[in-house]
Amino acid sequence: MRHTNQENQLTSEQDxxxxxxxxxxxxxxxxxxxxxxxxxLIVGVLFGIVFVKAEIVSxxxxxxxxxxxxxxxxxxxGSAVLVGLLSxxxxxxxNLRTIDHEEVHIPEKxxxxxxxxxxxxxxxxxxxxxxxxxxxxxxxxxxxxxVAVTLLSAIAGTWTYGLLRSKLPH
Amino acid sequence: MELIQKPWPxxxxxxxxxxxxxxxxxxxxxxxxxxxxxxxxxxxxxxxNISFFxxxxxxxxxxxxxxAGITLGGFIATFALTNPDHIxxxxxxxxxxxxxxxxxxxxxxxxxxxSVQNIFxxxxxxxxxxGGFLVGFGTRYAGGCTSGxxxxxxxxxxxxxxxxxxxxxxxxFACTHLLFPLIFQWIK
Numbered sequence: 499m500r501h502t503n504q505e506n507q508l509t510s511e512q513d514x515x516x517x518x519x520x521x522x523x524x525x526x527x528x529x530x531x532x533x534x535x536x537x538x539l540i541v542g543v544l545f546g547i548v549f550v551k552a553e554i555v556s557x558x559x560x561x562x563x564x565x566x567x568x569x570x571x572x573x574x575x576g577s578a579v580l581v582g583l584l585s586x587x588x589x590x591x592x593n594l595r596t597i598d599h600e601e602v603h604i605p606e607k608x609x610x611x612x613x614x615x616x617x618x619x620x621x622x623x624x625x626x627x628x629x630x631x632x633x634x635x636x637x638x639x640x641x642x643x644x645v646a647v648t649l650l651s652a653i654a655g656t657w658t659y660g661l662l663r664s665k666l667p668h
Numbered sequence: 669m670e671l672i673q674k675p676w677p678x679x680x681x682x683x684x685x686x687x688x689x690x691x692x693x694x695x696x697x698x699x700x701x702x703x704x705x706x707x708x709x710x711x712x713x714x715x716x717n718i719s720f721f722x723x724x725x726x727x728x729x730x731x732x733x734x735x736a737g738i739t740l741g742g743f744i745a746t747f748a749l750t751n752p753d754h755i756x757x758x759x760x761x762x763x764x765x766x767x768x769x770x771x772x773x774x775x776x777x778x779x780x781x782x783s784v785q786n787i788f789x790x791x792x793x794x795x796x797x798x799g800g801f802l803v804g805f806g807t808r809y810a811g812g813c814t815s816g817x818x819x820x821x822x823x824x825x826x827x828x829x830x831x832x833x834x835x836x837x838x839x840x841f842a843c844t845h846l847l848f849p850l851i852f853q854w855i856k
Contacts, residue, residue, distance in 0.1 A: 522701025542737020581686025616809025621839015639742025655804025
């Protein structure tokens with residue numbers, strides 16, 4: 499009996515992550531502690547350095563993109579997708595495993611109307627702030643302290659979505 | 669050192685960002701995605717009995733380590749690998765923004781809009797509070813942002829992510845070309 503309960507709990511746990519399209523989800527079976535998680539901090543540091551050095555965190559670069567006046571951002575996103583695509587294909591075809599010898603698992607995305615409505619709203623916010631969520635963190639690290647207000651407001655926006663979720667069209 | 673200090677071209681930065689996808693997968697079966705960190709912060713700090721925030725956020729803690737790293741990386745890039753020159757902006761973009769009333773073109777962000785002094789003004793309300801709210805609300809409603817959909821999703825050939833990416837771009841174009849003239853008129 500106890501076993502069944504535990505299983506139900508696991509299913510509903512997965513459901514909450516599934517509702518969100520598994521965005522950024524952890525698919526590793528082995529639990530990780532503080533020290534193990536430091537790997538992702540180091541990847542984040544390298545990633546943040548690229549963000550700032552390639553000026554992806556710049557409000558001006560985002561404006562150039564939305565005005566079709568520079569190739570820079572299109573080149574960054576396009577080549578990132580291409581390299582990501584090739585890597586995922588290599589991982590799948592060669593059946594590469596994680597450093598913990600687990601099978602690599604990438605959940606599928608399912609369509610819902612939120613991707614359109616939410617996508618449009620995020621696009622407006624992207625143009626106004628000149629930042630997607632990643633660059634928000636890098637901008638704060640770069641010393642643009644006013645962006646801390648943007649980040650707090652983005653957290654409030656996420657919270658409001660959670661509150662209104664059942665009433666919104668999906 | 670000079671090469672590192674100068675702004676990096678797209679063909680260096682793009683592939684490095686793309687490599688984040690396999691690195692995270694092979695390090696620990698993690699799907700690349702950043703906006704999810706905002707959800708985990710809500711779940712950890714202010715879940716308020718909302719079902720969307722009742723899950724084991726500690727299992728997703730890697731995401732919080734990742735964004736802490738991005739913040740630190742931003743600090744290192746800015747204060748240790750400083751670009752000695754002013755930013756170079758496409759002349760047409762600079763002209764269009766000057767026309768709207770932007771005057772500071774030295775750094776990554778215009779001081780006119782993103783200085784600490786602006787926090788409690790109409791400018792701060794629009795560019796920090798309202799803009800940030802839309803980023804947080806919109807990305808969660810869409811189930812991901814530029815990283816989760818445009819890079820991770822498209823790299824895995826997920827068509828819903830292509831739909832989301834088209835919506836991101838459409839929202840940005842509409843805002844830049846239709847809303848910006850109104851917003852800048854208002855804050856003048």
